[in-house]
Amino acid sequence: MTTKEKNLLDLAKLYLPGGSNGNNITMDIIIDRGLGSKVWDTNGNEYLDYSLGSGPMLLGHSHPEVVDAVSSQISKGTTYFGLNKHMIDLAEEIISAVPCAESVRFANSGSEATFFAMRAARAFTQKEKILKFEGGFHGMSDYALMSMMPNQLQDFPSPTPDCEGIPESIRNSVLVAPFNNTEITKQIIENQHNEIGAIIVEPIQRVIPPKLEFLKSLRKLATKYKIPLIFDEIVTGFRLDYGGAQTYYGITPDICTLGKALSGGFPIAAITGKKEIMEYFSIQNKSEKELVLQEGTMNGNPLSSIAALTTLKILKQKNTYANLKKNGTQLINSIKQKLIELEISAQVIGEFCFFDIIFQKEPIIDYRSMQNRNKNKTKQLNKLLLSKGIYKNHSKYYLSTAHSEKEIEKTIDAIQLSFQKI
Ligand SMILES: Cc1ncc(COP(=O)(O)O)c(C=O)c1O
Incomplete structure (x- = not known):
């Protein structure tokens, strides 16, 4: 962490209750910019973004057509x-x-x-x-x-x-x-x-x-x-x-x-x-x-x-959802495969475009059936992933149309390495 970022975080603690605006993925990073599937912090560190602003950025950050449309309106x-x-x-x-x-x-x-x-x-x-x-x-x-x-x-x-x-x-x-x-x-x-x-x-x-x-x-x-x-x-x-x-x-x-x-x-x-x-x-x-x-x-x-x-x-363009489904299914299936290979007691639940890894073997059907999950392991995994340049919400991975197959492979590698550490 640079002195500049540390100072900003100190100011956040001074001026914002609890040092945050309520949306806390991590209190140690200040996001500077986003483009496509990535965000960068004020230190210039790059992250593959699976938070997507907690969901809105389905097309990825700063999609050029959205930026153009909004820019054309601003002056009006x-x-x-x-x-x-x-x-x-x-x-x-x-x-x-x-x-x-x-x-x-x-x-x-x-x-x-x-x-x-x-x-x-x-x-x-x-x-x-x-x-x-x-x-x-x-x-x-x-x-x-x-x-x-x-x-x-x-x-x-x-x-x-x-x-x-x-x-x-x-x-x-x-x-x-x-x-x-x-x-x-x-x-x-x-x-x-x-x-x-x-x-x-x-x-x-x-x-x-x-x-x-x-x-x-x-x-x-x-x-x-x-x-x-x-x-x-x-x-x-x-x-x-x-x-x-x-x-x-x-x-x-x-x-x-x-x-x-x-x-x-x-x-x-x-x-x-x-x-x-x-x-x-x-x-x-x-x-x-x-x-x-x-x-x-x-x-x-x-x-x-x-x-x-x-x-x-x-x-609405052709194949948007088919491609998202293909990529998301590949990501989820690969994570499931790693869980089996490493004999980790966890499961992936959700859908191709948003899901999470839950450290629990028993089936999850409602709020109560999730109560015995190992939350510490989730925290540990999220922290390890962040250190490997994967930025996600506490309890959800959101996939965008901007994530490439190569980036998904990179994500799977980061998840595998993190699983091994856990
Ligand atoms: C299902 C659902 N409903 C409502 C909301 C609230 O939306 P907002 O944060 O835009 O107020 C959320 C936010 O995450 C949500 O996931």
Whole structure:
């Protein structure tokens, strides 16, 4: 570490709570720039980036077409607090791509999008409770932080707040079920459907793939009791497939939230879904009593909108997802092979475009079945990988379309060497 970097890190400790802005991959590195599949720190060290800004940079950093599009907009103004052409074109593209999308509202982050999706569903049903899944991540709202990462496991469906500052009353507004468990989820819905205003689920919970039957049963129960089913596709949208997890699994929710891969690295997220629910956002169509307020200074700004629109144009090109799948499958299969060769008690879970290595032998189907994993080994592996120039989130590898086959081979070598050290 150079003196310059050390000084900057000291200043971070002085000016930012805990020396960070909350997004902590490592507290020892300050990222200076990114290009394609790589990032560089302020010391000039190069890393292959498997964090992708925690997901948005599916095309890699500073994709030239996105940079050009954004540059051409900057001199025309960056935000107007009104309609702009790019926002309308983007909404049109989302509607043509995503099965549940009939109209679209924009926000700036995934946390906002999930929050507004839940609010719209509550207004639509006139019912207050949200059913979510233990370990499911939906951002930072009070509702989302119920049983997102609980230390103390409650009996289902009682929720537990994951952090300080959440009003006690929120406990009464959230129900919690185990992911992938149709039986318990069904019981909860059947017992409390009169109070449930929305079911929110990550189609892949963190990196845990869904049992198809589970997603199908959610769809069935939601339809039976007229409860809006929200797919939180902030991670999966435009990543698993151009049409997201709903296209990949062939199950259409009533509402979904989109962000990350949609954004091209700019702050934008979307709430989209069936018109009859989305209409609650409309000043024209609802009386004041029925209106769901959803506005924000920067919502749908032309800069983020053109970045997203250009990103979608590139993602839509032929073979994008086939190539990503080929590379991701090669990476995952090679890691699995190394685990077998080295007789390491671990598994790779997730999908071709995002996954993690979990040091546990027993199958993982939900939050509870992951509790015995060896977290120290994950920490050790992440640290070793960082020292070998592989930059990743604590608990996820994100693959971009910019990672080359050669870089994937380099990654496999780094993983093998790190495995040997563990
Ligand atoms: C599934 C899911 N929903 C919501 C969010 C929140 O998104 P943001 O960080 O943009 O607020 C995230 C962020 O990682 C996420 O993974």
